[in-house]
Structures are given as C-alpha cells and as structure tokens.
Amino acid sequence: MFDYEVLKLVWWVLVGVLLIGFALTDGFDLGAAALLPVVAKTDDERRVVINTIAPHWDGNQVWLITAGGALFAAWPLVYAAAFSGLYWALLVVLFALFVRPVGFDYRSKLDNTRWRQSWDWGLFVGGVVPSLVFGVAFGNLFLGLPFSLDDTLRSTYQGNFWQLLSPFALLAGVVSLSMLTLHGATWLMMRSDGAIAVRSRHAAQGLALLFLLAFIGCGLWLWQGDIVGLQISQMGAADSALNPLNKTVQASNSGWLANYQLYPETRWAPLLGIAGALLAGLAASARWAGLAFAGSSLAIIGTLCTAGFALFPFVMPSSLNLAASLTVWDAVSSQKTLGIMLVAACIFLPLILSYTLWGYVKMWGKVRTEHIQNNPHGLY
Amino acid sequence: MISEAVVDLSRLQFAMTAMYHFLFVPLTLGLAFLLAIMESVYVMTGKQVYKDMVKFWGKLFGINFALGVTTGLTMEFQFGTNWAYYSHYVGDIFGAPLAIEGLMAFFLESTFIGLFFFGWDRLSKLQHLAVTWLVAIGSNMSALWILIANGWMQNPVGAEFNYQTMRMELVDFGALLFNPVAQVKFVHTVAAGYVTGAVFVLAISSYYLLKKRDQGFARRSFAIASAFGLASILSVIVLGDESGYEVGDVQKTKLAAIEAEWETHPAPASFTVIGWPNQAEQRTDYAIKIPYALGIIATRSLDKQVSGIKDLLVQHEARIRTGMTAYGLLQQLREGDDSAATKAAFDAVKDDLGYGLLLKKYTANVVDASEAQIQQATLDTIPNVFSLFWSFRVMVGSGFLLLALFACAFWASARKNEERKPWLLKWALFSLPLPWLAIQTGWFVAEHGRQPWSIAEVLPTYLSASSVSEGDVWGSLLALIAFYSVLLVIEMYLMIKFARLGPSSLHTGRYHFEQAHA
Numbered sequence: 022m023f024d025y026e027v028l029k030l031v032w033w034v035l036v037g038v039l040l041i042g043f044a045l046t047d048g049f050d051l052g053a054a055a056l057l058p059v060v061a062k063t064d065d066e067r068r069v070v071i072n073t074i075a076p077h078w079d080g081n082q083v084w085l086i087t088a089g090g091a092l093f094a095a096w097p098l099v100y101a102a103a104f105s106g107l108y109w110a111l112l113v114v115l116f117a118l119f120v121r122p123v124g125f126d127y128r129s130k131l132d133n134t135r136w137r138q139s140w141d142w143g144l145f146v147g148g149v150v151p152s153l154v155f156g157v158a159f160g161n162l163f164l165g166l167p168f169s170l171d172d173t174l175r176s177t178y179q180g181n182f183w184q185l186l187s188p189f190a191l192l193a194g195v196v197s198l199s200m201l202t203l204h205g206a207t208w209l210m211m212r213s214d215g216a217i218a219v220r221s222r223h224a225a226q227g228l229a230l231l232f233l234l235a236f237i238g239c240g241l242w243l244w245q246g247d248i249v250g251l252q253i254s255q256m257g258a259a260d261s262a263l264n265p266l267n268k269t270v271q272a273s274n275s276g277w278l279a280n281y282q283l284y285p286e287t288r289w290a291p292l293l294g295i296a297g298a299l300l301a302g303l304a305a306s307a308r309w310a311g312l313a314f315a316g317s318s319l320a321i322i323g324t325l326c327t328a329g330f331a332l333f334p335f336v337m338p339s340s341l342n343l344a345a346s347l348t349v350w351d352a353v354s355s356q357k358t359l360g361i362m363l364v365a366a367c368i369f370l371p372l373i374l375s376y377t378l379w380g381y382v383k384m385w386g387k388v389r390t391e392h393i394q395n396n397p398h399g400l401y
Numbered sequence: 402m403i404s405e406a407v408v409d410l411s412r413l414q415f416a417m418t419a420m421y422h423f424l425f426v427p428l429t430l431g432l433a434f435l436l437a438i439m440e441s442v443y444v445m446t447g448k449q450v451y452k453d454m455v456k457f458w459g460k461l462f463g464i465n466f467a468l469g470v471t472t473g474l475t476m477e478f479q480f481g482t483n484w485a486y487y488s489h490y491v492g493d494i495f496g497a498p499l500a501i502e503g504l505m506a507f508f509l510e511s512t513f514i515g516l517f518f519f520g521w522d523r524l525s526k527l528q529h530l531a532v533t534w535l536v537a538i539g540s541n542m543s544a545l546w547i548l549i550a551n552g553w554m555q556n557p558v559g560a561e562f563n564y565q566t567m568r569m570e571l572v573d574f575g576a577l578l579f580n581p582v583a584q585v586k587f588v589h590t591v592a593a594g595y596v597t598g599a600v601f602v603l604a605i606s607s608y609y610l611l612k613k614r615d616q617g618f619a620r621r622s623f624a625i626a627s628a629f630g631l632a633s634i635l636s637v638i639v640l641g642d643e644s645g646y647e648v649g650d651v652q653k654t655k656l657a658a659i660e661a662e663w664e665t666h667p668a669p670a671s672f673t674v675i676g677w678p679n680q681a682e683q684r685t686d687y688a689i690k691i692p693y694a695l696g697i698i699a700t701r702s703l704d705k706q707v708s709g710i711k712d713l714l715v716q717h718e719a720r721i722r723t724g725m726t727a728y729g730l731l732q733q734l735r736e737g738d739d740s741a742a743t744k745a746a747f748d749a750v751k752d753d754l755g756y757g758l759l760l761k762k763y764t765a766n767v768v769d770a771s772e773a774q775i776q777q778a779t780l781d782t783i784p785n786v787f788s789l790f791w792s793f794r795v796m797v798g799s800g801f802l803l804l805a806l807f808a809c810a811f812w813a814s815a816r817k818n819e820e821r822k823p824w825l826l827k828w829a830l831f832s833l834p835l836p837w838l839a840i841q842t843g844w845f846v847a848e849h850g851r852q853p854w855s856i857a858e859v860l861p862t863y864l865s866a867s868s869v870s871e872g873d874v875w876g877s878l879l880a881l882i883a884f885y886s887v888l889l890v891i892e893m894y895l896m897i898k899f900a901r902l903g904p905s906s907l908h909t910g911r912y913h914f915e916q917a918h919a
Contacts, residue, residue, distance in 0.1 A: 076515030079470065083511045087503030089477045094500040097492020097568070104481025104488075105867035111482055112877055116884060119471045123888055126467040130895055172735065174567045175486050177868040262566050354493045355563075355570040362497055369504035373512075380512055383523050398908045400519070 026260035028359040032095040033336075033349040035366055037329050039091055043084035044201065044321045046377075050074040050081055052205020054121070054148030055198075057141055060209060060220040067141055068129060068393045068401065073212035075401045076384045078125060080377060082118075094362055098174065098265065098352040099337050106168045106178030107161075110154055110185055117150035129401050148205070149198065156197025159328055160190030160239075163248060163277055165340030170266060179341060189242055195235040200298075200324055203228035204317040207301055210310035214387050222305050225313055229302030236294055236324065243276035243331075250274030250331075251338050251346055263351035270343040277331040287330045293323030405762075408866045410874040411483040414881065416848070418475045420841055421885050425469035427840055430544060430591055431598015431633070432462045433537035436517075438625060440533045444526050453911070454622055455533070456521075457904045458602060461896060463518060468892050470511075472885065483874065487855050487865035494560045494571045495550055495856075502546035510539030544591050552583025555851060556649035557859050562751050564734045569859060582652065585640070586847075592636035593843070596803060597836040599630025603810060604833040605900050607826035610819065614913040618904050623819060627810035634804045650716075651857035655850035657710045658786045659793045660695055661685045665709035669696020675794065678786040683711060685790075710783055717782040721775055723750050724757025728767040755859040756782075762863045784852045792842040792849075799839035806832050 023031070053074050061067040074081075093100040104111050120143035128140035164187060167180040206225035210218050242248065249272040256268035281288055297319030304312035332338070337347040353359065393400060436455050443451035477499070480488045488496075513535045520529055553560075559576030560569045571577065603626040609619035656662075661678040662670065663685070672694030676685040699707050730747040731754065759781060760767045763774040770778075806828060813819035819826065851857060855865040899906050905914035 072519075076519040079515055080508065080512035082470075083503060083507045086474070086477050086507055087500065089481075090496065090500035090503040092496075093480065093488060093492050094496030097489050097496055100481045100492060100496070101485035101488035101867075104478055105483070105485035105869055108482055108867075108869055108873055108877070111478060112880070115474055115478065116880070118474055119884060119888070122467040122470040123891070126463050127891065127895060130464075130899075174489055175868060176489075262563070264565065264567075354496070355566075357574070358493050358497055358571045361571070361574050362500060365501050365504055369501075369508070373504065373508045377508075377512055380516055383516065383520060398906070399521070 023356075023360055023363070024260055025262075025356040025359075028356060028363065029259065029349050029353050031363060032353065032359055033329075033333070035363070036088065036091055036095060037325065038370075039084060039088040041322055041325050043081075043088055044325060045204075045318055046081035046084055047078070048152075048201040048321060049204045049208035049317075050078040051148045051152050052202040053209055054144040054205070055152060055202045056205050056209065056221065056224055057145050057148070059224055060206075060217050062216075064134070064137060065390045065393050066217055067137075069213050069217055069388050069390055070209060071125060071128070071144070071401050072388045072393065073209060075125065076380065078121065080380065082121075091362070095354055095359060096336065096347070096352045097354060098176070099347050102168050102170075102176035102178070102347065103166075103337055105176065106166055106180070107158060107185070108178075109182035110158055113182075114151045114154050117147045117154075120144065120147040125401055148202075152201040153194045153198045156194035156200075157185055157190045159197065160193025161185050161187075162328075162332060162336075162338060163193070163243070163250075164189060165251070165338040165346075167341045168337075168339050168345065169342040170345040172266070174265070176345075189239070189246070189248065192235055192239055192242065196232065196239055196324065199228050199232040199235055200317070200321055203232055203298070203301055204314075204321060207305065207310065207314040207317045210305065211314050212386075212388055214389065218310070222308065225305035225317075226302050229298045229305065229316075232298045232320065233295065233302075236291075236298070240291060243278060246276065248276050250277035250279065251335055251343060252279060253334065253348065256350065259350050262355065265347055265351040266344055268344055268348075268351065270346055272343060280330055280333055284330075287326075290323050290326035290330050294320050294327055295323070297321070297323050403761075403863065403866060403868070404871055405863075406871045407869060407874055408863050410871065410878055411866045412862065414483060414874060414878045415479060417878070418472065418479060418881060418885075419848075420844065421889070422469070422472040422476055423840060423844060424837060424889075425465050425472060426544075427590075427594035427597040427836065428465045428601055429462070429469050429540050430594025431596065432458060432465070432601065433533075433540050433598075434595060435598050435602055435625065435629060436462060437530075437534045437537045438629065439622075440530050442625075444530050449911075450618055450621060453904050453907060453909060454618065456907055457618075458622070459517065460899060460906060461601075461605075464892060464895050464899065466514065468888060471888065475881070482877075483867050483869070484855070484865050485867035487860065489568060490860050490865070491557075491560075491569045491856055494553060494557075494569055494577060497571070497574075498546045498550040498553075498577070502543050502550075506539050506541075506543035506546060508539075510536055510543060513539065541591055544594070545587050548587045548590055549578060549580065549583045551847075552580045552586050553577060554854075554856050555586075555652055555847070556580055556582040557856050562754060562859075564731055564747065567735075569856070582649065588640045589637060592633050592640070593836065593840055595633035596630055596637055597840065599626045599633055599807070600803065600829075600832060600836045602626035603630060603806075604830045607819075607829040608900070609903055611823060611826045611830070615903050615905075616820065618912070620814075620817075620820070623810070624814045627807060627814045630803075631807040631811045634800065634807050638800055638804060649857060650713075651851060651854055653708050654710075654713050654783060655789070655846075656699055657708055657713060658784050658789045658850060659846060660699075660707070661688075661786050661790045662695070662707055662709045663711055665706055665712045668700070668706045669693040669703050670699075670707045671695060672698065676790070678790045680783070680786045710786070714779055714783065717756065718775065718779040720753045720756040721759060721778055723753040724755065725760065725768050725770060726750050726757075727754040728757040728760075732768075752858075755854070755856075755861070758864055759853065759861050761861065781853045784850050789846055789850050792845045796839045796842040796846065799835045799842075803832065803835055803839070 053070055061070045124140045124144045128137055168176050168178045170176050206221045209221035251270050252274040254269045254271045257263050297316050301313045301316030304316055334348045335346055339345040436459055439451050440455045513532045516532045517536050558580050559573035561572050563570045602622050606619040606622040609615050663683045671690040671692045674689045676688035678685045727750040733743050757767050759778040760770045764770050809825055813825055853861050855862040905912040
C-alpha cells in the first residue's frame with residue numbers, strides 16, 4: 022500500500038504531531054496549574070483558574086496517553102528502551118500527573134481550607150514537574166542516553182535519575198517549563214478577567230523572556246559547546262526491516278546542527294520558536310490575549326520541531342554504544358502495522374480535532390468570580 | 402542473566418496496579434450506561450427527578466472516574482518501564498490496539514466527560530444526552546481495544562516470529578480483531594462492569610429506602626438498576642467466559658487448572674464442584690463431582706474431550722524439545738547462516754520456539770538443557786492449580802448470588818413492593834462488595850492462569866521483564882502502594898460521604914436533608 026520508507030517517515034511526523042498536540046492542549050492546563058500560586062490569591066480566584074480548564078484537561082491529557090500508545094505501536098524499541106531506562110524520570114512524571122484527576126475533581130467537594138490548599142499544592146506540583154521533566158528528558162536525548170542493546174535486542178541502561186540532571190538538560194528543562202507556563206499564562210489571559218488576567222499578563226511577559234533566554238541559550242550551547250551529535254555513516258536500505266545494531270554511527274555531527282546546514286529550509290523551526298515567544302510577550306504587553314495565545318502556540322510548535330529536526334533521523338541516541346542508537350529507520354514496527362496505524366490515524370485524528378473543537382466552542386467565554394460564587398456545587 | 406527477583410517484583414507491581422485500576426473501571430463502564438439510560442428517560446419524560454438522578458449518580462461517577470484516570474496512567478506506560486523486552490518482542494502487534502484505544506476511545510470518553518459535567522447550561526437537552534451516550538460508548542470502546550490486546554496475550558493469533566527483527570510481527574489484523582478469546586472476554590468483562598454499576602445503584606438506593614428518605618428518587622433508581630442488572634448478570638453468566646477456553650493451548654491448560662482436571666476423561670467430563678487440589682501429587686482430595694457437567698459447560702458439546710493436566714504435560718514436554726531445536730536454528734540464522742534449508746527447518750518448528758524459551762530460566766544456551774531442566778520447565782507450564790480452582794469458584798459463586806439478588810429485586814420492583822421487603826433491601830446493601838470480589842478473582846484466574854507465559858506459547862513472563870534493578874522495582878512498588886492507598890482512602894471517604902448525603906448534595910432544595918433544615 023505504502024512504501025516502507027515513506028511509512029517510517031510518516032510515523033516520525035505523526036509521533037511529532039501527537040507530541041505537539043499534547044504540548045498545545047495539555048500544555049496550557051499544566052501551565053495554568055503551575056501558575057496557581059502566582060496568579061490566584063484567593064480560593065475563588067483559584068477556582069476560576071481551575072474552572073477555565075475543568076471541562077478540557079482530561080481530553081487534553083489523552084494526547085499524552087495516545088502518544089505513549091503510538092510510541093508502543095510504531096516504535097516499540099523506543100518505548101521499551103526509553104521508559105525502562107528513564108525509569109524514575111517517568112515515574113516522577115506519573116506520580117505528579119496522578120494528583121491531577123483527583124485534585125481537579127475532589128478539591129472543591131469539601132469546603133475546608135486545608136483540604137483545598139493541599140490539593141492546590143498538588144495541582145501546582147502536577148503542573149510544574151511534568152513540564153520540567155519532559156524538557157530534561159529531551160535535553161538528555163541531545164547528550165545521548167547510556168543504554169545498549171544485546172544481540173537479542175534487550176536494552177540495558179547504565180545510569181540513574183540524578184545523572185539526567187546535567188546543566189544542559191536542566192536548561193532544556195527550563196525551556197519546556199517556561200514554554201508551557203507561558204502557554205498557561207496566555208490561556209488564562211483569554212479565559213479570565215480582572216486581577217487574574219492582569220497577573221497572567223505579567224507572568225506571560227516574564228515567561229516569554231525567560232523562554233527566549235533559555236531557548237537561545239540552548240542553541241548557543243549546541244553551536245559553541247562540546248555536545249557531540251551523531252551521524253549514520255552506513256546502514257541497510259531504508260525501505261527494509263533493519264536491525265539497529267547493523268549500522269555504523271559516527272560522532273561527527275557537532276552540536277546536532279548538520280541537518281540545519283544540509284537542509285536550510287528547516288531553519289524556520291528555531292525562528293518560529295523565537296518569533297512565537299516574541300509575539301506572545303509583545304501581544305501580552307499590548308493586552309491582546311488571543312494573539313498572545315497564538316504566539317505561545319507557535320513557540321511550542323517551533324520548539325518541538327527544532328528538536329525533532331536536529332535529531333533526525335535519531336530518536337534515541339545512545340552514548341554507550343553509538344550503533345545501538347535508535348532511529349526512525351530501525352526502531353520501527355513492521356510495514357503492515359505502520360500501515361494499519363496510519364489508516365486509523367487518518368480516520369480518527371480529524372474526528373478528534375472536530376469534536377474537541379466543538380467542546381471548546383461550547384465552553385468558550387470568560388470564567389468570572391461571580392459565576393463561581395453563584396455555583397458553589399456545580400463547578401470544580 | 403535476568404534476576405528472578407526483578408521478574409517477581411514486576412509481576413507483583415503489575416498485578417497490584419492492574420487490580421487497583423480495575424476497582425474503578427467496571428463501575429465506570431456500568432454507571433456510564435446507567436447515566437445514559439436515566440438521562441434518556443429524563444429527555445423523553447421531562448421529569449426533573451430523572452435529571453437529578455443523572456446529576457447525583459454522576460457526582461459519584463465522577464469521584465470514581467478520577468481515580469480510574471489516575472490509575473490508568475500507570476497502565477499505559479508500565480509495559481515500557483517494567484516489561485521492556487515484552488514491549489520490544491510483541492509491540493508490533495500489542496501496541497496497535499493500545500494506540501487505537503487512545504485514538505478511538507480515550508479521546509471520545511475524556512473529551513465528552515468534561516462536557517457531561519460542565520455542559521448542563523451550555524448544551525441543549527439533546528446535545529447533553531448525546532454527550533452522555535458518547536461517554537458510555539467511549540468507555541466501552543476502550544474496553545473493547547484493551548481486551549483485544551489482552552485476548553491476544555491469551556491466544557496470540559495473526560502474528561509470526563521474524564528472526565531478523567527478533568520479534569513477533571503482525572500478519573493478519575482481522576485475526577487479531579476477531580480473536581474468539583477477545584470477543585468472549587469483551588462481552589464478559591463489560592457485562593461484569595454493567596453488573597457492578599447496577600449493584601452500586603441498587604445497594605445505595607436500598608440504603609435510602611431502608612432509611613425511608615428520598616423514596617421517589619430511590620425507587621426509580623432501584624427500578625432502573627434492577628432491570629439493567631438482571632439483563633447484565635444474565636449476559637455475564639450465559640455468555641460466560643468459559644466458552645473462551647476451548648481455543649489455544651494455554652487456554653486449555655488454564656481450563657484444566659481451574660477445574661483441577663488431572664486426567665483426560667471420556668467426554669462429557671464430570672464437573673468438580675469443590676475439592677482440595679494437590680498439585681504435588683496431581684490429584685484432588687475430597688472432590689464432590691457432578692457427572693457430565695464440565696464437558697457440557699466447557700466444550701458446549703457431549704462428545705468433545707477436556708484435556709487433563711497430565712496429558713497436557715506430555716504435550717508440553719514434546720514441544721519444549723522441539724523448541725530447543727527451534728532455538729538452535731534461530732541461533733544459526735542470527736549468526737548469518739540464512740540458507741533456504743535453515744530457514745525452512747526453522748519455519749517448520751518456530752511455533753514451538755516459545756516453549757524452548759521456557760528453558761532460559763534454567764540455562765542461557767537452551768540447546769544444552771539437561772533432562773532435569775527440561776522436566777522442571779515442563780512442570781512450569783502448569784499454573785498454580787489450587788489458587789485458580791478456588792478463585793474461579795469464588796467468582797462463579799458471587800455471580801450466582803448476584804443473579805438471585807437481581808431476580809428478586811426485579812420481581813419486587815415490577816410489583817412495586819420493594820419498600821415492604823427490608824430483607825431484600827439489606828441483602829442488596831450488603832451485596833455491594835460482591836461484584837468487585839467476582840471481578841478481581843476473575844482477573845486473577847485469567848492472568849495467573851496464563852502463567853508461565855506473558856504471551857501464551859510465545860514469550861515466557863520470565864523473559865519479558867526490563868533490565869532494571871531490584872531496588873528500582875522495590876522503590877516503585879512501595880511508592881505506588883503507598884500513593885494509591887492514600888488516594889483510595891480519600892476516594893472512599895468522599896464516596897461514602899456523598900452516598901450518605903444522597904441527592905441532597907445537589908442543593909436543589911428538593912431532598913431530605915435540605916427539607917429537614919428548612
């Protein structure tokens with residue numbers, strides 16, 4: 022039906038689409054929760070923030086779950102090596118995410134200050150930790166992860182959680198944390214008014230600046246620093262089933278910048294990341310909430326594409342055994358599975374997008390404190 | 402070498418997280434449909450009490466749903482964290498239903514659940530009704546896909562081993578979808594979920610009737626739950642899971658273990674009602690038997706045999722020996738000898754490769770296994786008979802108790818006299834834990850009965866685990882137990898609080914506690 026090589030590329034794009042979908046949707050509710058202590062000072066204000074995302078956070082989170090499932094189906098080796106290797110990093114994210122469904126639903130069920138404040142802290146942690154750890158994990162992809170594969174393709178990871186917290190990876194963590202909280206801030210500018218909107222506007226300005234510094238900082242680090250990128254020097258035909266160990270990989274791609282030299286047309290991605298954040302910051306200053314949200318959305322798309330383009334065709338580089346690095350060519354499922362999954366994605370993604378949009382349209386409008394006060398039992 | 406402690410701890414963690422998750426899922430499956438039915442009645446009759454029912458039971462649904470989502474997060478990623486080799490070895494097949502579950506079911510359920518709770522003032526009556534139905538359909542779709550995945554673990558059809566990529570690969574998607582084990586499991590599992598939802602509503606409504614408050618509300622809830630519950634428990638029992646035990650060797654082994662059938666008897670075999678299975682001696686002490694019943698139940702026929710454990714062991718030993726040959730040929734292929742003759746020889750025996758892999762627990766090289774190791778691996782192919790025998794009976798016993806309950810409740814509700822039968826109301830209230838007991842023992846039978854395999858006849862559980870350290874798994878296991886338990890306590894606290902409060906928690910001014918204050 023489809024050429025195997027094309028399918029492999031299409032699934033690289035689709036995994037990217039799912040991750041971008043996750044960052045664009047769940048990103049603003051993670052960000053809004055992370056901003057709770059900053060933008061909301063009273064219980065009513067915190068309920069306004071929570072109720073802007075109340076009808077949507079669960080659907081948004083499915084982007085992450087589906088990305089997990091798609092990784093399992095399309096890149097089983099990546100799913101296996103990444104999640105068993107990054108064992109504690111993933112568990113930390115999961116534990117932080119655990120608090121959210123219960124936090125959202127249970128917090129306002131009791132009228133007790135300590136109860137509510139505990140859940141508010143839980144929601145804050147549930148917003149900050151995943152946003153930070155996702156960036157740290159991406160940063161580590163650039164540094165290479167200490168895993169190897171034996172001849173039965175069993176992966177073994179030689180490292181621990183603390184080793185992930187290197188300076189570059191932490192800077193990447195700042196990129197993702199500032200990016201998603203910026204997105205949360207622009208969301209709150211659109212969906213709230215009064216004091217919350219003002220505080221969100223200030224937060225957006227600061228976060229846009231922080232994001233720009235961190236994002237450009239990562240770029241300079243890659244350009245001038247000593248991070249060694251990888252390049253495939255020899256492998257089998259891309260349209261056949263490949264054993265990851267049967268390729269030759271060289272550490273000759275300084276700072277992972279080769280793709281940007283080889284394909285100058287990909288340079289729009291980092292430029293979009295910068296331009297999006299600039300737009301978000303400037304529009305926030307000018308009180309154009311919708312435009313600011315568009316800006317933070319573009320910054321997310323630009324940033325994720327920047328990382329994806331730089332690493333391509335690698336998805337999980339190994340620092341222990343370069344040849345064991347997993348790529349879009351050799352960590353993938355069979356042609357048949359990729360084809361069936363593509364058909365499923367083509368049917369369901371448009372449906373998902375349309376009913377999600379319908380849900381947002383139906384629930385659109387500013388959430389106000391009066392509305393919350395008049396509805397002590399019907400809302401979160 | 403793989404650490405056996407890591408394998409055991411990972412199994413414990415998976416069992417624990419799956420069982421926790423499945424405290425909440427069945428109630429979601431059942432209540433979602435009950436909510437949709439109640440709201441349909443509301444839209445058709447326009448009676449406010451039905452809307453209040455949707456809102457009140459929906460509140461309890463939400464408390465339960467939140468923990469279902471929380472515990473579900475773990476499940477999506479746990480194959481990668483703790484079962485990495487499994488993920489590589491069968492991800493090509495097993496990953497697809499999981500991804501499609503996300504695309505087709507989770508998005509639907511999770512997007513519309515937000516509108517269900519918050520859309521009352523924003524949507525028209527019909528739009529909201531559609532939303533509620535979509536939540537119910539979405540949750541059932543997700544059960545369908547996860548059971549297609551699980552059914553494939555029990556009876557791995559439509560897939561073949563590829564020696565080049567060192568994994569199983571999909572060859573027939575239709576076979577995966579229409580796997581008879583998956584189909585039977587789906588009906589059995591969702592119907593069990595409907596029963597759970599029905600018992601939940603029935604028990605709590607009975608509590609209000611016993612307390613003589615909010616009787617109109619409770620009576621209507623009782624009526625819907627008893628009718629829905631009776632239909633559901635009949636589906637669970639009549640379309641019972643046992644018909645799925647005919648296909649596939651591991652399913653047959655599971656059946657023999659459940660029934661403690663040591664010997665193959667002439668058809669139709671008799672059914673051991675109770676007894677004391679003794680695995681070391683391969684016999685069942687103190688057995689009470691019903692003639693012919695097992696053969697009829699298990700094979701739906703009078704002339705098909707039910708294989709006994711002793712015969713299965715003989716077959717398994719032969720397959721382990723063929724599996725050793727298969728493993729030797731696989732090594733040749735992997736080392737570059739891919740001549741047509743080697744390929745043909747491997748193809749002829751590769752269905753038994755999994756049996757060869759059972760020896761990995763005892764010897765790295767498989768082909769040099771000693772006679773004693775082969776015997777040990779053969780014995781490993783029979784799961785623990787005693788625990789399966791008894792869990793199965795607890796499940797079935799709970800099921801029949803619930804059938805009796807729903808029959809009485811439906812009869813009383815049809816004659817509108819349940820309020821005059823306090824014994825019935827108390828019975829319903831105290832039956833509340835039964836569906837969970839049946840479901841948890843049922844999953845134990847299904848999954849423990851699959852051992853020593855993670856994928857029946859293909860991949861031993863022993864080989865499936867990740868190469869993580871014992872300390873890592875201890876850490877995550879304890880952290881999960883602690884965290885889940887705290888959340889469960891909180892959930893139970895809220896659930897009991899709101900169940901006691903009843904529809905007064907809606908603050909409409911129409912119900913018991915609000916009138917007492919007025």
